[in-house]
Amino acid sequence: MTQIDHVFLFPHDLAGVKTLLEAKGLAPSFRRAHPGQGTANVCYCFENTYLELLWVDDATAQQHPGVARTGLIQRGTGGASACPIGIAWRDAQDAALDAETWDYHAPFLPAGMSIAVATESDDPTHPFVFRSPGTSAPSEWTDGRAGRLQRAAGLGAVERIVLGCPSGFRPGLALTLLAQDTILCTKDAPRWSLTFEITRTSGAKPLRLTVS
Template sequence: MSRMEIDHLFMFIEPGGPEIDALLRLGLTETYRRAHPGQGTANVCFAFDNLYLELLWLTSEAEARSPAIARTRLWERSQWRTLGTCPLGIAVRGDLASAGVPTWDYRPPYLPLDMSIPVATDSDDPMQPMLFVSPGREAPLGWPESRRSALQSAAGFGPVLSVELALPGGAASAPLHSLVVPGNALGFAARPDGRFGLRLLLGDRSEKRSHVLDIVSTDDGPWEVSLNEETLH
């Protein structure tokens, strides 16, 4: 089985939502943003050394619900507040099939015709985080400098040391649990308030301390974003 690594995490927000400015106020640097023509979404990304956080929003319901896109359930995920669906996703670098995860080939219009994105068939259930293989093959630290810029060095951050997804009930699918292996430092938890959440342990470049980036959903407003320091032992 080939090694799988987390490439990026996505979370749905409202178009251009205040979560972007909240991350900037915490000292993070926006790495890039782009639209996804034909898919009906756009994003802002914050890249760390080994993975990046993607804030994703809907730009076109018609595109997101078109036959080429509909199976991704991106539209349903974007409507998570009203439908109770899961607004989170995990992209990996590696081969899901080698881990025994059935997939289907997603061919979004913004990719070259000879490229596809393997998506776990379990992600047909929009109550689960979307799980798929990233089109990218390198961690942000290996990107061309013109794309990655300085990553999060201005805030003193290097790699993401661990990732925890909070899901209502903590019920992650079997394919998602297949990613919980040494080296990925991935976990799933249930918050007592039943909210969705992302918790990223951020290492600094001296590897002597870290910060916990907590992003938690709210009932009817933007996600709550906070950053707290921890000492590594």
């Protein structure tokens, strides 16, 4: 079954988004640098998915042909029309999303490993849509990266992720399929944004959290 593995965002105001998440009780789960790709992150894990905040820490990585095709540096340095959001799906190893992809041999991955990226992502005004190398939810990880998830904040699984898209945007096939078959949906919005509807372990109304 295809699921949303995680979503990433290059925030316009990284410190502001971190402050917002902290105010809601969220705690970082893990951090990672991506040598050769020129980015670094901090991630917030929930039971079934996670939010990755990204930033550019080495813009010269754009010179790597594979990195250049991803448009990640352009997305992360505030290009006027570049979409700062990425959507990663996961599925069984013997399954595949019925959309055209190319193999991104990310510099930070072990030799021989690649990430399948939807070719519609070649357009930097489109979200970066790709298949995660991982195949399990954070609640199933055994390496400690997920930490306590967001249980200390009384939060469980993400019920819904709303991708806010600027008026006039037309999603490609991969994004359309994900919006049909997973917790992801799209709606018109003034600018690119992500809204999470997160289950509260108390049974109260889900938390609605928007970042952009």
